[in-house]
Amino acid sequence: MASSPGPSPEPEPVPATAVPPQAAAYLARHPAPLAAADALIRDGEGRLLLVDPTYKPGWDLPGGMLDDEVPHEALEREVREELGLGTDRLRVGRLLAVDALPREAYGRSLLAFVYAAHADPAPGIGELALQSAEIRAAAWVAEDEALERLPERLRRRVTAALAAERGAHTAWLHDGHPAPADGRDRRAMLPAPAMAVAAVVTDQAGRVLVVRRTRRGSWDLPGGTAHAQETPEQAAVRALAGELGLVPPELGRLLAVDSVPARLPDRAAAVHVFHVGPLSPEQAAAVLRPDGGVTAAEWLTPREAAARLPHPAGQRLRHGVEALAAGSIAHLAGGEVRTGSPVGVSAERRTEEESVCALSMPELIAQRPKLLVGAAVICTDESGRVLVVEPAYGPGGRWQLPGGGIDSDVGETPRQAAAREAREELGLPLRIGPLLGTDWTTPGPDPSHTQGLARITYLYDGGVLDAETLAAVELPPAELSSWRLVAPEGLDEVFVPRIAGRVRCCLSARGSDGGAVDLVDGRPYCELGQQAHPVEGLT
Known part of the structure; x- marks a missing residue:
């Protein structure tokens, strides 16, 4: 600082593209606050780098006062001079805090900027070239201990900068205290992932x-x-x-x-x-x-x-x-x-957690395997041919039985679902007959195979339809494009093997007194033998 005031120096010439000379002269004489820039530097263990200045008590962050330069350039210069870390070793990151200190603090108003700075890899203390005239020592210090070492005013500022580091905002402070902000600003500055x-x-x-x-x-x-x-x-x-x-x-x-x-x-x-x-x-x-x-x-x-x-x-x-x-x-x-994820928990982990009652009921329900449940009707004409329908969506040439999913969330039963699907897909108020069979479809490696879930289908007798009833069939055009009648010996031409086997078994059950058949992938369970238990350890 000059010992006595003197005439203001003439401003240096500025390029014509910058500001007019009159404005440049005014800015050169205009009083301005002091400004400083400090760095928040962490090592791989999350510790903070502190320095012990020779010219004032207490530990400090690396950094210093601005000359006629922008803050991040001043910080790069100060860290290079104090610690010997050039821009090839240290990168100045985002602005964490701006602290406006009143003139009562240091005799002049001061703006203190705190930046995140990144050294990769973080240098050991022995690698630093300390500026002995200004820096007595440097140390990597755990966060809590670092705050304890800092003077009170700086501690407030650094605490706010650490909170900003964990959030998405820049802290705006008045002498280390949060500046007044309305509710919208506070919400915008909340830490968030x-x-x-x-x-x-x-x-x-x-x-x-x-x-x-x-x-x-x-x-x-x-x-x-x-x-x-x-x-x-x-x-x-x-x-x-x-x-x-x-x-x-x-x-x-x-x-x-x-x-x-x-x-x-x-x-x-x-x-x-x-x-x-x-x-x-x-x-x-x-x-x-x-x-x-x-x-x-x-x-x-x-x-x-x-x-x-x-x-x-x-x-x-x-x-x-x-x-x-x-x-x-x-x-x-x-x-x-x-734990509790509806997908991804292995069978081994689920079994272990269930065996020791480690799951709450909501977690247990979420983790248990899910399955799809559907109902279908098997209708024939007076010649024994099976009524099949062709979906209007997806690739053509696919045929299926009339039927669909059961709306269990509204209390619908399988029999009610079969009647509803027959009404919606065929336009016929069929009287649903006996249950002919249930077919458990195991999920395959292809996600398109029952969407990766097991499925159980209830198959009901839709009756023998005469010519007049068949003539009244009315398909929903957005869902089904056509229907036809297929002889039992031609089922393999329109269905994949498991569906063809399913229909044949149900037709056999319709003409017998043995009741409904228990099927797995279109085959009677009793015919599967050891294949019925593919999981090791089940009997």
Whole structure:
């Protein structure tokens, strides 16, 4: 500071593109607060780097006063001078706090900036080149101990900066205390996990799309981080368009939610995993020409893709595919299945938890295997031919019995469902006869096979329909496109083997006094022998 005031120095010339000379002269003479910039630096163990200045009592953060420079440039200079860490070793990150100190604190108003700064790898204390005239010592210190070492005014500022580091805001302080803010501002500054999205993109062959990004070099699912004003669904649509040029006509359902714990200085994250697809061959081929932040994209089987992806992305994919097949959702934490998740808990783990009564009733219900329940009617004409219907959706040439799912949520029974389906699909008020059989369909490796779930179908006698009744059949055009009559010997031509076997067994039961037949995958249970218990240990 000058010993006595003197005439104001002439301002240095400024480029014509900056500010007019008159304004530049005014700014050069205008009183301004002091300014300082400090760095919050952590090592791999989450400890903070503190320095012990020679010119004042108490420990401090690395950093110092600004010259005629912007704050982050001043911080880079101060850390280089104090510790010998250049920009090749230290990167100044985001602004965590701005503290406005009144002139009563240091004789001049002061703006103190606190930045997150990242050294990778973090240097050992012996690697630092301390500026002996200003820095007596440096130390990596656990967070609680670091706060204890700092002077009170600085402790308040650093406490606020640490809270901002865990959140999504920059702390605005008055002498270390939060500046007044209305309710909207306070809500915006609340600590919150980062929101991210990932997509399980499938093609018509059941393959999954994986991408490799420029920034990290590792394989991942398509996706990204949600912006503050986006829902997860909006973020997923934006990420797919930006990474792959893919604008899905409709984002699929939510498959998994993964809560990722924070590891300082990162934030916790909530990852929503959505399904997209199946893509047409044209759409699938188009995404193999990525650009921007994606350097490669490949279509792989779900098993190959899960093996290609690092943890936890591989776990999200594996359990997301399980959820897609099961019609459910996976609840994950860091890629691992949470207790009570409807999908992903292994049979071994479930059995162990149930044996020691480790689950609450809601968790038990959520984890137990689910199945689909349906009802169908077997109607014939007077010649014994079976009435079958062709769905209007999906690929053509598929035939099935009239029937559908049971609306158990509204109290519908299997027999009531059979009557309703006959009325809706055939337009006939059939009188449902005896139960002819039940067929347990085991889930197969292909998710399209009963959607990855076991299914039990109740098969009822729909009666013998005369020509007048058949002429009154009226199909719902949005659901069924046609119907026909098939002789018993022609069932293999219209049905897959398990459905053809199911119908033949029920036709046999209709003409016998043995009652309903117990079927597994279209075959009588009594004929299966040891195949009835594929799980080792069951008898």
